[in-house]
Amino acid sequence: MNGKIRIRLIDVMVLLAIAGGVGYGMVMRPPSTESPSSAFMSEVDLTPLYATAVQADGRLRSFESHAKTYMGYIAGPRVVNGQSHGYSYLDLLFRPEAYTDTDIIFVKNKLVLGRILNVLEEDPRLDAGRLAAIRKSRLIAPSLLNEPEVKALLNVLGRDLIRTSKPVDMINSALFVSQPQFLGENLKLVAPDDATPETQWVSVMHIESMGGAPQDAAHAGMSGGSIPGVSTELQGNLAKAWSGLRNAWRSQDAATVNTHATTVAQLVRSSAAELYPSQSRLSMESWYFRYKGMTWVWLVYLASALPLLMAVIYKWKGARRLGIGLFVFAFLLQSASVGIRWYISGRWPNANMFEAVTTAAWFGGVGALLIEWFARKTPFRNVFALGSAVMSMIALMAAYYLPVYLDSSISNKMAALNDIWLYIHTNVIIWSYAVIGLACVPALLLLRQRWCLSWDNGSIPKWRLLILPIAIVALNYTAYAILMHFIAREKYGLQGYALYANVSALWASLIFVSLEGFAAAARTRAGVRPERSASGGASALMSSAPTSSRFLQPERPTTGQVFDGATMVLVEVAFIMLWAGTVMGAIWADHSWGRPWGWDPKEVFALNTFIIFLILLHVRLKVRDKAFHTAILAVVGFQVMLFNWIAVNFVITGLHSYA
C-alpha cells in the first residue's frame, strides 16, 4: 500500500474543479480599475499624514485607516482609480467636482444595480463599455444616482424593508459620505488642549472655516473667532497650512502639497501630547491597511501546502524540510499580522467576522505546530501542518477576496463583548472551529485514498467511481441550495426551473450516493478486511511513537492508518474544545443575558456540531471500517460547523451575529 500513491484521476478532477472555481473568481473579479495615474499622484507624498491620528467611531485611528473605512462606505471593497485610500479621501475632499461623473459609489446588491441600470437605459453617458464596467465593478457615478428617475426608483425600493431597503440605505449613505462637507467634518485631527478621552476632537474643516483666530482686537469679530481648547497660534497656523494644502492640491502642485502635509502633521501632534497615539503605532496602522491587512499571506501558505502534501504522500525528507520551513515562515508572517492588529487596536483581534476568521486560522497554526512537535517522530508528522496550511490558506483567501463580507476595518468591541468569559469562550470556540477544519484535511485524504484503492483493485466499475465524487458534490450543493431556499426565500429563493432542477438533482444524487453506500456496506460484510484502526487519536500516536520499552516496538502504520489517526487526534481536540467553549459561552450568557442557554440558532448549531462528533465517536465503536466512517463524519461535522459560522451568521439572524 505504501508508496503507491501518485497523482490520480481524482486529483486531476479535484484540481480542475478548484482551478475552475478560483479562475472564475479571478476572471469575474473587477479589474483594479485602470489608473490614469497623474504625475501629481505619484509625486504626492502622504507619509507624514499617515502618522496622524483621526478621532472617529470611538477610536483614535491613523489617517489611512480612517480613509480606508470611509472609502469603504463609498466605494465598498473597490479601489478608486488605483489610488491609495488616503489620496482618494483628500481628492474627494479637495476636488469633489472631479468625481461627480466618476464611478465611485459601490452598489453591493446586484438586483438594485440592475434596476438602476434599467432606468438609465436611455442615458447618453452610458455607452456599452461603461455599462459593462459598471456591471463588473458595481461602481456607479454620483451624478447618475442623482438622476430624478433613479431617485424615484430608490425611493420605491427603499420601502421594501426585507429585500431592498438596506442596499438603498447603503447607496444613500455612500452618496452622503462622499460629500466634501461630510468628509471634512469627520476629519477630526486636532485634540483640544485639556482633552480627556471623552472630549471630542476638532475637525480641520472647522478650523479652516473659522480662519486664523483674531490676533488683535481690531480684527475681533471679523473672522470666525476662536475654538475652545485650541490655542490661537495653533488655530492660525493650522488654518493657514490646511488652506495651503487645499489650494496646492487644487492646482496640482505636488511639492507644495508635500510641504503643507508635513506642516499639518507636525501641528496636529503638538496638542494633547499625552493622549496622542505614538507615531509608530499610527504609521504601522496605515501600513497595515495599505497592504490589505496582510491577507496576502495565503500565497505563502499555498507555497507551503504543496511540499507538505508531497511530504505526506511520498514521505520525502526534502519536501518535509521545505514544507515545514515555509509553513513556519507563513505562520510567523501571520503571527506578525495578528500581533500588529493587536498592537494597533489595543485589544486581542477577535471582535468581528474578519478577526474571527483570521485569528481562528492562526489558532489552527498554533495547534498544528504543537501537535507536530509531539508527533515529530511518528509517521503522523506533516499531516497536521498540511491541514493547518490548507485551512489558513482558505481563511486568508476568504479575507482577501471577500472584503465585503469580511471587513478588515478595526472597530471597538460592543459593550456586551467586554467580558473575560466571553473572551475565552469565543477564542476557544474559533480554535475548535480551526481544529475541525484541520481534521477535515486528513479525512479527505483518506477518502481519496480509499477511492484510489477501489480504482486500482477494480472492485467497483470505473464509471461508478467517476460519478461518485460528482454525485457527492451535487448532493452537497443542491441540499444547501434547497435549505437556503427554505431558510431565506427572500434572498436565496430558487425560482421555477432552478427549484425543479435542484430538487431533481438532490434526489438523483441522494439515491446514487446511498446505493453506493449500501454497496460498500455489502462489500465490507462480504469479507473485505478494512484496515485496523486505533481506538483513538492519542492511542494511534502512541502506538507508533518510539517507546522506552525494549519489548514494545513502534508499529509502522499504513497510510490509511496515518490519515485516520491524524483525523482522530484532531477530532478529539475539537470535541473537547467545542464542548468546553460552549460551556464557557453559557457561563457568559448566564450573566450577560440572564440565561445560560437561549436556544438561539448559533447555540443550537454549536450543539448540533457537537452531536455530529458525538455520533462520530460512538459510530466508531460499532462499525468495522472505522477509518472510513470517521472520515465521512469528520467532513459532515466540518460542514455543520461552516453552516453555523456562515449561514447562521449571515442569514439566520441571531444574538451572536457579531462574532
Add this chain to the structure above:
Amino acid sequence: MQDGNGARAVPPTASHGPLHRLIELFNSVWLGIILASLLFLFCSIGSAVPMVRQLPALEMTEFEWFHWWPFDVLVALFCVNIVVVTLRRIPLRWVNAGVWTIHTGIVTLTLGSYLYFGTKVEGDAPVFRRQVTIEMPGMAEPGSLVVLPGSETSVVVGPDEWRFAIQSTNTDWPILSAGHEGETAYSVNVAVTPPVGEPFIRQLLDGYPQFIEDILPGKGRAIKSLGRKLVNEDLKLSLGYAPTTTFHVMKSWALFIRRVGETEWVERPIAGLPRYNDRIGSRDLVSYNRDEPLPLRSIDLTVPPGPTPDAFGDTPLRVTSYLRYAHMERRWRDGGSQLNPVIQFSAQSGNGTSRQYELIALDREHNRLEGGEVEFRWADSLAAIEAMPISPTAMLHVEVPATKASFDVPVDGKTVVGRTGDFTPIEGTDFSYRILLVQDNLVIPSSSGVVSVAMVEIKTPDGSFTRMVADKPEMTRDMKGDSGDPHAPSDRTAGAADPRVTMTYTPGSSPLVFVAHPAGLRLLFKSEGAEPATFDMVVGQTVQVMPGLSLRVDSLLTRALVEHKPSIVPDAQRRPDARVAFSMIRLEADSPSGPVAKWLQFNQYAMPDARFAYPGRFTYQREHFPLPDGTVAEVLFSRERRELPNPIALEDFELDTHHGGYMGSVSGIRNYVSRLRFLDDGKWTEPNEISVNAPTGFGGYWYFQSTWDPPRSGAAGTGMNFTGLGIGNRNGVYVQLFGCCLSVAGMIFAFYVKPVIKRRRQERQCAKIGAGGEAESDDAMAGTATEPVSV
C-alpha cells in the same frame, strides 16, 4: 474479532422478565446513535427552518419548540439509554473513569436543565430615574409625575387647575454655584401652568434641593426679573425615586382591566394566543388592499377570569382575532348620508419625489394645503363652477375714515416688500404703509379655526406699528412697541386696531383648485404669468399641470364617512426587530346591549396611565368597554406581570464611552451602568451597580442591564431617564455547571489519560511476557466500551 462491548454480557442463565427486556431494549449504542441523530434533526428544524415551528398549527417560540413533548421524550430516552449502556456495558474500572464521568456529567446536565427550564421565569421592566412630587396647600395628598420628557398631569386644588409637564431633562447639568463648581446633577425642567398668571418653568436639580429655581419664558431667571427665586413659594416640587414593583414576563400575553377611575390594573392572563400568524375570520374587519388573498383563519379564544377578580367578574372575555403586525388606520369610505366630499391625490414634482395629500371640501381647516397651493371645493353643478369667484390675487382693502378714502391693493410679489422695502404713502393722509408678509390659512389651535393674515407696518406721525390684518376683521390687531418680527418673543402688546385707518385682507384663491361636482371632478389652474387652464380629472389618471408638476387623483368620495380599522402591514414593510410590538387583538365582551368588540393594540408594559407614555418607547393604548352595571371598564393588552420581591429604584444611570463620547452610534459605548437600590425591610439598600455582563442578584432574582434611554433627536434633553432591566431566576444553574465540568474532565481523561494507562499496561505486559512484538489484548482491556480492540 471480538466485540468489545459484549464482553460483560449477562450470564445466559439469568431470567428474562419484562423489566429486564425493557432494559435490554435500551442497552444499545446504536439506539443512542439513532436518538442523537433524531436530536440533531429536531434541533436543526427548530433553529434553521423557523417556519416549521411558526406554522399556524404549531405557533411555537424557540423556547416552546425546545420544550415540546417530543423533544422532552427524545432527551429522556437518550438519558435512559446513556444510563443503561453505562451500567451494563462499561465496567466500572479505573481505565473507564473517563467515560463514566462524561456520561454522569451529561445526565447531571440534563437533570439540571429540567430543573432550570422547568422553573424559569424571565422578564423585563423599566426603572424610571425620578418622579416629581407635587405639594401645595389644600391638596388632599401629593401629586406625582414621572420624569419623562413630555409627560404631563394636572392637579385640581379647590376650583383651580394647575398643569405640570416635564419639559426637558439633562443628566449632566453643571452646577455653577459657589462651593459646588465642577459638580453636575440630573436636572429636570417642569413647565408649570398656574390657573392665573403666566406659565413658568421650575428647574429641579437632583441632590441639590437648595438650588431649585424658576425661569420665566422670554425673561430668564425669576431672581433677575422678580427678585426672588420662586414665582410661587407655596408650590413645592421635589424629586424622588420612582420605584418599580413589577416586571413583565417574556413572550406572554395578558389583559389588564379596571373600572374607569380606578388606579390599579387587574390582570387576566391569555393562554393559547397565537404569535406568528394572523387569525382573522372576516375580511371586513381589516383594511387590506393587496393582490394576494388574505388567508382567513378564525379563532375564538376564551379568556377566563384571572386569580384576582376584575371589573368583568366571572364573565369570560373572548379574543376573536389576532394580527401580528398592523396599525390602526383612519380611512374614508363612501356611503354616508351627508354630503362630505374628500379627495386624495398625489403630486409628483420634477425631481421625482411624490407626496400624497388629502383634502376635505366642507372642512375649512382641511380644504387647503398648508401652504395654500391647492384647494378643494364643492359645486352643485357645472354652471356653479363657472360662476365661482376665483382670483389668484389676494387683496388688501384700505379705508381712511377721516378722508373717506378707500382703495384696494393687490397683494403680490411686487407689493409685499418686507422689512427693507419702501413705505407707500396713503394719499391725503400722513400715514404710509408697507406689506411685510402674508400667511394664508394659518390654523389657530385655540378655537377660531383658520385665518389668513397680512402683516402690514403702518407709519403714523406719532410712530410706527405693525398690524396683523386678518381676513376676519374681528381678529385684526395692532402690535405696538414691536420689533416687527412676529416670531420673536418680546414684551410687545397687542391691542385693538387703530381706528384712524382700517384694513381688510382677502386671500387669493389657490393657483390649483379641485372642484368636485355631481358629475365628476374638475381642476382649475390659474396663476400669475401662466395661461389659465381647466382639466377634467379622472381618478387614477395623471395630469401634467405644468412642467415639473403632475397630479394624480387617487380617490374621490362625495359622501365620505370615516372609519377606523387595522391595516395589515405587508411583510416587506415590517421592521424585522419589531417582534410583537405592533400586534393587536380583537376583544369581545358581553354588555347589556349585546356583545361589544374592539381592537386592542399591544403595549410592552401595562403602564398605570398616560403619564408613562414615552414616544417610541412606551405606549399606553387602552379601550373602553361598557359593564353590565352601567359603569365603564378600561382594558389594556400587554404581557403577564409578576410582583418583584423587592421594589427597585434607580439611583443613577451612566454611560461609559470610548474616545470622543457618545455620538449617536453604539460603537462609541463601552458600557452602560445602572446603580440600583432595592427596598429591603422598608429601607433602601446601598446602590448596587449593574452593567453589561455584571448582573446582580437580590431576593431570588437576577437583574441584568438590558436596554437604555438614548438621547433622541426631537426629544427634550439628554435621555437616560430610565434603565431597562432584564429579570430572571436561575434555579439549577450550578447543577448544570457541575455536569458540564464533570463531562469536560471525563473527556480529558478518556482521550489523554486512558491511552497512557493502556500503553503502560501494554509495556508491563510485554515486559512480563518477555517477548517483543505486538501485545495481545487481555481481559482487562477488552470489554471497555471505548476500547473495542480488534485483533
